[in-house]
Structure formats: C-alpha cells, structure tokens
Amino acid sequence: MHAWLGFAALALVLWGITGVTQKLSTNRISSERSFLWFCWAMVTLSGAVLLVERPDYTLRGIVVICSIAGGALNGLGAWTSFRALESGGKASIVISLISLYPLLTVVLAVLLLHERLTWMQSAGAVTAIAAAILLSLEPASKTGPSSGSSAD
Amino acid sequence: MPLWLLWSLATIVLWGTWGMVSKIASTGVDAYLNQLFYTAGLTPLMAFVAWTVYRSKAGRKREGQAAGVFWAFLTGILGGLGNIAFFEALVKGGKASVVAPVTALFPLVTVLLALVFLRERLSRVQWLGLGLAFAAIYLLSA
Numbered sequence A: 001m002h003a004w005l006g007f008a009a010l011a012l013v014l015w016g017i018t019g020v021t022q023k024l025s026t027n028r029i030s031s032e033r034s035f036l037w038f039c040w041a042m043v044t045l046s047g048a049v050l051l052v053e054r055p056d057y058t059l060r061g062i063v064v065i066c067s068i069a070g071g072a073l074n075g076l077g078a079w080t081s082f083r084a085l086e087s088g089g090k091a092s093i094v095i096s097l098i099s100l101y102p103l104l105t106v107v108l109a110v111l112l113l114h115e116r117l118t119w120m121q122s123a124g125a126v127t128a129i130a131a132a133i134l135l136s137l138e139p140a141s142k143t144g145p146s147s148g149s150s151a152d
Numbered sequence B: 001m002p003l004w005l006l007w008s009l010a011t012i013v014l015w016g017t018w019g020m021v022s023k024i025a026s027t028g029v030d031a032y033l034n035q036l037f038y039t040a041g042l043t044p045l046m047a048f049v050a051w052t053v054y055r056s057k058a059g060r061k062r063e064g065q066a067a068g069v070f071w072a073f074l075t076g077i078l079g080g081l082g083n084i085a086f087f088e089a090l091v092k093g094g095k096a097s098v099v100a101p102v103t104a105l106f107p108l109v110t111v112l113l114a115l116v117f118l119r120e121r122l123s124r125v126q127w128l129g130l131g132l133a134f135a136a137i138y139l140l141s142a
Helices: A003-026 A031-052 A061-086 A091-098 A101-112 A119-136 B003-025 B031-055 B065-091 B096-103 B107-116 B124-140
Strands: none
Touching (some): A031 B031, A031 B065, A061 B031, A091 A119, A119 B124, B107 B124
C-alpha cells in the first residue's frame, strides 16, 4: 500500500468519527458554540505542535500563504455550509450538493497543478463523489439538527 | 437564486480550493506546521463567531451544555489530527486530485459508527453509498 493512502485512510477515519461527535455536540449546544469549541481544540492542538516543533522562518512565502489560506478556506466553508442549512435549504439537498467539493479540487489540481489521473483513478473520483452524496442522504425519519458535513 | 444555493455553492468553492492550496503548501511545509498555519488562518473566523455568540447571548446555561462542549472539543482534536493525516498524505506524494476524493468518503465511517453506536438505521441509498465507497477506494488506490 502507498504511504499516502494510509494517511488518507487515517484522515478519513478521524474525520468520520467527527461526524458522530459533531452531531452529539450540536444536539446539545448551538452550531456556533460548537464551532467555537471546535476552534479552541484546534488552537490547543497547535499549541501542542509548537511544543515539539518551531516554525521554520526560511519557508517560501507562497507555501505559508497557501497553508494559512487553507485554514481560512476550510473554516469559511464550514460556516457557509451552516448558513446554507439555516437559509432554508433542505439538509438532504444541501449536504448532497456540498459533497461535490472534491470535484472542484480534481478540476483545479488537473488544470493548475498539472496532475494526471489514470482512467481508474478518474472513475474512482467520480464513484467517490457519488458515494459521498448517497452516504449523506439520511433516512427521512432522522431529522435531528444537521451537523453538516464539514471537511475538518 | 435561492440564498441556500448560493451558500452551498460558496462551500463547494471554499472546500474545493482548500484541497488544492493544501497540496501547494505540502510542497514546502510538513504536516504539523501546516496544521499550525491552518489554525492561524482559522483565527479571524473564530473571532467573528465568538463575537456573534457573545452578541446573541448564546452563553446562557443550558442542560447538557458541558457534554455539548466536550463533544465539540473532541471534534476539534480529532478534526485537527485528521487534518495532519490529510496533509501528511499530500506530503507523501498523494495527488490532491486523488487524496481529496478519498478523504471526502469520511461519511462512510460516520454512517458505520452511527449504525453501531447510535443504533441508527441505514436507508437503501446509504447501503448503496457504502458499496460505492469501497469500490471508489479500490479504484483510487490503483
């Protein structure tokens, strides 16, 4: 197995668990407060990272900008997904629609980063997005507060 | 265009772009520092949300609040560790165009956990999604 696939699978499992813990949280407190405590945990984790690693001040500017932009983009994405749900969008439609986000990553990576996919990987990307959409469709009887499908 | 659709499309653009910029970042920074910078990028939004929570007086004591905070905090820790694994996958040579669709399958784990621990029932469509998810992982790892 490729090393990258192992880490991708680990991310999948950890983010998958957050789907449950986020739901357990938003069943008890507002999505805003939940998001805030989520952010405090990120700050705590970053504090732990700082204990073992010092920022490298020779890093390329573009790398640092992209890294910081990543946090802003992902956080804002979580916020806009909550706004979509609060603006009257049906959870089943909103969550299915936003599950399309990897499609944009694929398009941008191919166009801007010049990545090339084999036909099997292309089929896999399409299948993955279809699977994510189907998995996000909760049974109609389950209408608890939607925790969204944040990527973080 | 309905407002919810606009917010949904904005989410696709924001998260879709995140995958690409993370790949660029991973060419020059390790996964841990990437998470550190990521949190720095998250801070302005955190301040904004803190302000809205303060304004709405959402801090009123409510039953189950401590448990809600605990689960939210755990979500952040697990989410952050998931980010580090995601960044490491990119550092290890994973293409953004492959890693993003693989990790986007995380509802697979959520659904399985909800099935086992929360005793939620899966719809036929979700079972189909489960099957497709495994097929996708096989195809993407080829």
